[in-house]
Amino acid sequence: MVRTPQKYPCPKCHEASLNPLECTRCGVIFAKFRAARPRVGHAVLGPDRIGRLHDLPLALRASLLPILMGLSWLLIQVPLFRAIAHAFGSIPFHEMGHAFFAWLGGRWAIPIGAIVPFVAYTPWSQERVYALALFFQVLAGWGVLKLWLGEFRIPALALGAVLIAMLHMTYIMPFEQTEKYAILGGIVGEFAITGATILLFHHPLPDRLRWDFFRFIAVIPACVGFVSSFRLWSAVSAGTEALPRGTLLVSRSDSSGDIDRLINLHGWTEASLISFMEQLRGWALAVIIAQYFYDLARHRSARS
Numbered sequence: 001m002v003r004t005p006q007k008y009p010c011p012k013c014h015e016a017s018l019n020p021l022e023c024t025r026c027g028v029i030f031a032k033f034r035a036a037r038p039r040v041g042h043a044v045l046g047p048d049r050i051g052r053l054h055d056l057p058l059a060l061r062a063s064l065l066p067i068l069m070g071l072s073w074l075l076i077q078v079p080l081f082r083a084i085a086h087a088f089g090s091i092p093f094h095e096m097g098h099a100f101f102a103w104l105g106g107r108w109a110i111p112i113g114a115i116v117p118f119v120a121y122t123p124w125s126q127e128r129v130y131a132l133a134l135f136f137q138v139l140a141g142w143g144v145l146k147l148w149l150g151e152f153r154i155p156a157l158a159l160g161a162v163l164i165a166m167l168h169m170t171y172i173m174p175f176e177q178t179e180k181y182a183i184l185g186g187i188v189g190e191f192a193i194t195g196a197t198i199l200l201f202h203h204p205l206p207d208r209l210r211w212d213f214f215r216f217i218a219v220i221p222a223c224v225g226f227v228s229s230f231r232l233w234s235a236v237s238a239g240t241e242a243l244p245r246g247t248l249l250v251s252r253s254d255s256s257g258d259i260d261r262l263i264n265l266h267g268w269t270e271a272s273l274i275s276f277m278e279q280l281r282g283w284a285l286a287v288i289i290a291q292y293f294y295d296l297a298r299h300r301s302a303r304s
Contacts, residue, residue: 097189
């Protein structure tokens with residue numbers, strides 16, 4: 001009978017290594033890394049002790065996201081919970097989407113609706129603020145460097161893509177065109193930002209962010225928001241619900257709503273918006289599922 005060699009999980013990047021002394025992936029010396037951690041009494045503080053995802057039993061790890069998604073789907077079948085899920089799940093990510101795309105284009109934006117969901121409002125500037133744009137670009141560049149040097153490759157590449165988009169929208173794209181993306185960013189954020197949060201649930205980040213703990217908090221509204229928006233836009237595609245026109249603060253007939261402005265000012269049609277959202281939610285769901293099964297396979301391999 002062939003004996004399976006013992007593997008040792010790295011306390012920094014969590015990769016399983018055959019070397020009991022150092023990680024073959026990131027090169028960290030296990031003893032030095034653990035000794036350098038801040039301690040309270042005999043407890044070592046850090047992501048390897050605070051909600052470390054890689055230490056969860058495989059059954060719990062495999063069922064966590066499906067349970068959250070399934071519960072969210074069941075709850076939104078009840079009208080009261082559907083309204084709550086929309087207010088505290090979809091709207092905050094919708095407003096963050098507005099702000100995110102406004103920031104990409106060099107505008108200042110304040111996602112008030114992400115903090116006070118029932119307000120559902122994100123003001124942004126009508127001119128480029130180059131000092132603010134430069135601040136975000138330097139911050140993103142520094143983040144890419146730190147993530148890459150820390151062996152957090154996928155988050156580094158994702159942030160690098162954001163930096164490239166930021167540079168393009170600030171210095172190449174006509175300023176008037178960035179308005180369209182700031183408006184479109186709301187409905188895009190319902191899937192892109194919720195999806196990114198769910199994807200990041202599977203990836204470690206630098207210790208000082210305490211993501212191995214906070215990811216368990218962030219993933220709950222992300223799952224609720226994703227499922228709530230998925231139900232809404234599936235119903236719109238099926239023709240059982242109308243496009244969410246108008247605004248939450250005024251009425252459905254308010255012509256200053258996101259959908260209304262995209263149609264009236266930026267050349268979109270109801271059909272093109274519905275088609276775009278079908279593709280967006282389909283791709284978002286496919287990537288989430290692919291990441292989920294890849295992570296499970298990688299975890300199973302590391303434990304074997």
